[in-house]
Amino acid sequence: MLEKTFDFSTAEKRIYDAWEKSGAFKGGQRPEAEPFTIVLPPPNVTGSLHIGHALNHTLQDILIRFERLRGKDVLWQPGMDHAGIATQMVVERQLDEEGISRRDLGREKFIERVWQWKEQSGGMIFNQMRRLGQSCDWSRQRFTMDEGFHEAVLKVFVELYNAGLIYKDKRLVNWDPKLKTAISDLEVEQREVNGHYWHFKYPVDGEEGRYVVVATTRPETMLGDVAVAVHPDDERYQDLIGKTLTLPLVGRKLIVVADEHADPEKGSGAVKITPAHDFDDHMVGKRHNLENINIFDDEARTNDNVPEKYRGLDRYEARKRVVADMEALGLLEKVEDTVHMVPYGDRSGVVIEPWLTDQWYVNAAELAREAIAAVEDGRTKFVPKQWEKTYFEWMRNIEPWCISRQLWWGHQIPAWYGPDGETFVAMSEEEARKAAHDHYGRDVELVRDPDVLDTWFSSALWPFGTLGWPDENDPFLKRHYKTDVLVTGFDIIFFWVARMMMDGLHFMKDVPFHTVYVHALVRDEFGAKMSKSKGNVIDPLELADKYGADALRFTLAAMEAQGRDIKMSEKRVEGYRNFGTKLWNAARFCEMNDCFGLGAFDPASAKLAVNKWIIGEVMKTVDKVTSSLEAFRYNEAAGAIYHFTWGTFCDWYIELIKPLFQGDDEAAAKECRQTAAWVIDRILVLLHPFMPFITEELWQALSDQRETPLILAQWPHKDDHLIDAEAGAEMNWAISLISEIRTARAEMNVPAGAKIQMLLSGADARSKTALENHREVIMRLARLESIALHEGEAPKGAIQVVLGEVSVFLPVADVIDISEEKKRLEKNLAKLEKEMAGLRGRLGNEAFLAKAPEKVVMESRQALAEGEEKIAKTKAALKRLDAME
Template identity: 50%
Template sequence: MTADTSSLPAHFDPEAIEPGLVERWVEAGVGRADVASSKPKFSLVMPPPNVTGQLHIGHALDMTLQDVVVRHKRQRGYDVLWLPGTDHASIATHFVVERELAKTGDTRFTLGREEFLKRAEAWRDQSAGAIQGQLRRLGCTPDWSRERFTLDPVITRAVMRVFVSMYREGLIHRGTRLVNWDPKFRTAVSDLEVETREVEGHLWHIRYPLVEDPSRHVVVATTRPETLFGDQAVAVNGADERYRDLVGTLVALPLTRRTIPIIADDHADPEQGSGAVKITPAHDFNDHAVGQRHGLVPLDVMTVDGRMNDAVPEPYRGLDRFEARRAAVEALDALGLIERIEPKIVPQPFGERSGVVLEPRITDQWFMKTEGLAAAAGAAVRSGETTFVPANWANVFHRWMDNIEPWCISRQLWYGHQIPAWYGEDGEIFVAESEAEAADLARAHYGRDAALTRDPDILDTWFSSALWPFATLGWPEATPELARYYPQDLLVTGFDIIFFWVARMMMQSIHFQGPAPFRDIYMHGLVRDAQGQKMSKTKGNVIDPQDLIRQHGADATRMTMMILCGHGQDIRLSPDAVRPARLFANKLWNAARFAGFYRCFDGCRGAAAPVPASPANPIDAWIVAELAAVARRTLASLDEYRFSDAATGLQAFVRDTFCDWYVEFAKIALTGEDAAAADDTRAVVAWCLRTVLQLLNPFMPFVTEALWDGSAPGEALTAAQLPDFEALPARSEAHAQVEGVIALVSRIRSVRSELKVAPGKPVPLLVSAPSDAARALLDRFGPQIRRLANLSGIDVAGEAPEGSVRLAVDGTDYLLPLGDVVDFAKERARLEKELAKALKDAGSVSARLADEAFVAKAKPEVIETNRGRLVALEAEAERLRAALSLI
């Protein structure tokens, strides 16, 4: 680390500094909570990333938000527990491991359960280490000593306890139901894991002949002809006059030797198609409901991997379902049973992980009753015990909780928590936390020892992660951690898992712990590309956070995401968007080099710089008051989770007020002849810079810690106490004076720039009939105004010399005699030419946006780009008009 700020390199190099700080934080145990602390506590759990590879940009946003909060809370004097962990992610892990197996022609079934689980654990060990390294490189500081994994013994024990308890309460049961089935992974998936896509398909209109009169037929329309082998009825609406006399009669099921009845059911809509629909209870959720109403027995015609089974005619057995569709259509056509085929956009369910079309399938599964659990969770939010931020997410939460369905919690996979249920020889179920306990239950039931077989299924991954808020703290043991840190103060997560995870944690935690698990739930948006599109590998627009860190540094990556993270809004991000934050870090670096060069930290060795509450110099008083005000706003914004407000306001102050103005003011004082005044300014510079480093630390931990090392060796930035900003006065008089100086200098600089006056060329400033306030301003701050505006002098004018530019600032007229340095005729011609071009370009863009054909055909991002260009051109035209008015 750098010894002091006077020896800092010319530029901030993230790659040279950030990795070393990561190692130092790990060795020092930064982030470690103290369960015995007397400080107030603040706790949150990390949403556990899946152990299936690299962290994506969404993870980077999520983790940065949490790290900003915990660093902020530590600064405010809290004992903070940020508990990290990873999720075994059954389906995702199966996908990764089975993809590797496929390279050698193997499957999990040829490998066997035991060997497959060894491969999965090996992948987990490799991936989890990589994830931890990526989080550390991002600057995250959870309590690594308490890291958890959803298959850790302590979590497994909690999972077994919860399952057994809920089974005995009647909240978990085993039953036969229609579920979403993934033929690739050969497992049930929950409704929430279904991705519905609109795809191009067809609607086949098929003739079903009447048994009593084969010359007549009923036409049914279907998008899935391959399922007709499982048809158990044809339904018509009882009010449909066309079919009233046919209800109760039979039709011949095409391609089979079976007959099925025509039934009356409101599911058939007379206004849709022919008004008659095929009912396939084993392969459609709506048909299943119709079948239950009419006592139809479901007939499953497919295998677990989506092939036709032995219930179908021999020519179709073993065919893939889509192959069977083609073959069935050809056979129906050959028999003259296809009336017509029409193209149709079909909503089709796909597996979120597997990417294959899902199949409704009748299976034996384990289910959880959720209605009562959901009501309790909803009540916690309605009462204010738990608050969503932004508040509108509470409405989304309630809509789902108020319409919740039973949860299918079993999966036909191997990597995960195996269901703690054993079956006797007669099918009797014994649910227990261990095999020994199950054997005792069986012995009591049968009156003898009995052979038991364990259920091979595992629990849905979300079942174990639903216990995360309390299982990670040692439950079901009454641990000190559970007593101190539950319930958590905050959960930070994306809106896309509000139902998968947030709702289920609320339900399970309230049921087993009583209080709701979180005080606040902060829901952030998605990270999209610069055009607002969702990132995906297929689009090629994915941004890897590690690439951003390598290119610009972790600080710049973090700060950019926080600035862009508007309340409840999605983020539009591009690699180029990170560059300004990298430049900002370098600007801060240069401010520290300036402070070191002028020995501003000489009085700060190992101790906090004293608070300069009442500086005599109005410029010093102004910057202290301004910093106190922005600090109060920043801390309040962070307390309210308004991350963008906090980051944007703080960055603007540091860049525009402290670096661009105060540092320049301070140089004048530090190089002046008044040694006492210079010492006062040194103290103010030191206090301001160190306070800025503290305030920026949650957002930019690396550069701030590196600079803190040079400003006060021996004192840890994470342990430094924030000043009492409430105690610092506003200093309104100093504010008015300095803002007057800034307004005058800014106006002079603007005129010089517009009229192309060389930056190094001093020019005089004349003031016409100055007010008392203007005269006092010039008398008090003349040296600062002359130096910062590069003036050769300031005088009171009688009449305006020829070639003068008049500018009004705060009610006083000032004159800049520029006749000797500016060719006014040439400048007017230049400005008029530039104005004409800006107006022409603006007219072209405006016409384009007014063209309805263009707006209808153009992509949204193209329209947005044109709108932005129009705004910029109009602003440029206004600037040029103002410049012309000067001459």
């Protein structure tokens, strides 16, 4: 016998452990079946589960469980990313607490410490994923620093280098002066800060008293200026194009160049050009063949390329001195306050410096060509399709990819340098030494490049590196590449998705996945982005502990509408917990009424209209859930099974068949019991991908005749022969009638215990048949005293309900005081309209919108929407009362 409630706090771990122990998650168990493969976007080894992970992983698990139930040989390949900078920082902080620096330890000992930390603490996120029911094949867990994966990374580097697609170059990068490494754009956080525009006067050579005014938010970089740009059509500067200015404090000659980068509408229309310290300026410098003068060292302190008095200064100290000296010379025209975006390192928290340095690069433009074509010709498609535009925009404007990082933790670049700087790229030092011997004709000392590869370089190999490549005969690689679906957020389409496309096509000669599903962002209940500073961060594990993993999973799926961000609220999770309770109670009711263990049931044998109807509704729901999941419309799939379970089955079918359980017709009662058990089984299977724990518990508790646990059961197929249109029309008519009567009673404030008369006018033969077949149930559920046919005009004091061709009259004048009811409703309406007028005034007040916290504004808007809905319902009820007089 089922317990009174489902105790998820003890059941979820028990059920998960049983699944894992049974091997239910393992791929390769159905060798004859069609494969279905997803690679888990590898979370950082330092990571812990946040709400974005919970969404991403739940959407993947829904697909995996859905396809497993459909009989496919599924593989959900898990793994972790070594997360170069993030992991190195964790271990360095530990060393700081011990009073040790990584340089004290040396590279080898430091890396040993990182591995120790990884073994002890890494992978916490995988245990948290288990907590939410994610059914990965944990036996195939991979790590981007695994020995086999490391070999794949080296092979890719060597082959791309030998093909001329990897090279070393001096270019501008995002430099983190605290971590002393280049970082990717994804690791740069743009922050809005209060700053200044300093307007400086640069003297025009040969024209005493004439100046060109330039404005900058970074005065210290003027020490590296090599030119001033003006727009080619700016009439103010036509005579200066090609002439020179003198750079104050330095004395360098600056050429005036014509370039569209200069905006005539902004400031003076003239722009200082510092190619070594600004990405836009760097492009101007390339177009005009300008010199790159690097004025900072790796700590963002001024170097020997600036006048002696400014050398060795922190960039902000240099800024103060430059401004003071320009002001002393009378060359500071004005200072304006401004709010502007400044790049910060998301790990170090310091301002990033565009810095000119030698780095390794991939010729991304060459690799991008086939990756662009693969999306253009449909080999890979994006869902929603709008993200293809973003992908194309990035890929068609792709820059060389900087892949080197000045770190110790990561894949060390397999390049060795000879005494004269000659480069030898090889899979091992032994191979490099052999190549050097062939080159020099003798053994020479080689020095390995100290840098490591960008984390994205290794994770770009994820779809084939995790499946056994470079062993091209690995059975998993042959069977599961290309993978089916990649589920990811939009923010890494370029950093990860595009690079997997490039490497997959280059090394595997096929796309890594046929579909990229780009999911939404999870925001708070008012639509605001979550952040610790706002205090609105939602912890998915706290919600799972409070309401159960099933409730959280279902909430995420139900709210995942393509192209629309999720407004997450605890109230919604609580609501879907109640949905699980509703299902549990329905199952208990059916169990207590002996619906299970009655032998095999053929739904085609059903004779009663109520059973034919519910069986048909099951078929429609199977079709809707299946087609929605196939189209990645998670919210529609969740909505279909939710409304069928709660509304159609629990609220209607069970209520409709209750009298039959206690009736004298044993054949009818048995048919209802068997039908109810058959329907519950279909609900459990359809709901399993969304709510795996409660469905598995019910599946095994309700019958001891199961051939498999639910996780390995069979997905139902739609059978159109089981949809009886006539029975459906009959039952839907009866349900609509009951619903309309209930609504009218509620609007008129008819007491719940009061039984009233119903008069029916204009009924055709079909409606009369439906009425007679379901008279008792209609009377019971609509709380009617009697039912009679009626001809002529509407009776005085009766509510009128129209149902198709039928008019329904409910005389209630003896049950309620119409005039008093009107007074009550009018009083409520006046109060509502006054409150809503106040809310409209507040929301129309610009001062309120500007000063009030975002949460208060959103709550006011929500209250207005709810109030206006109440006003509409109140007016409709008053209209009904007017019609009764």
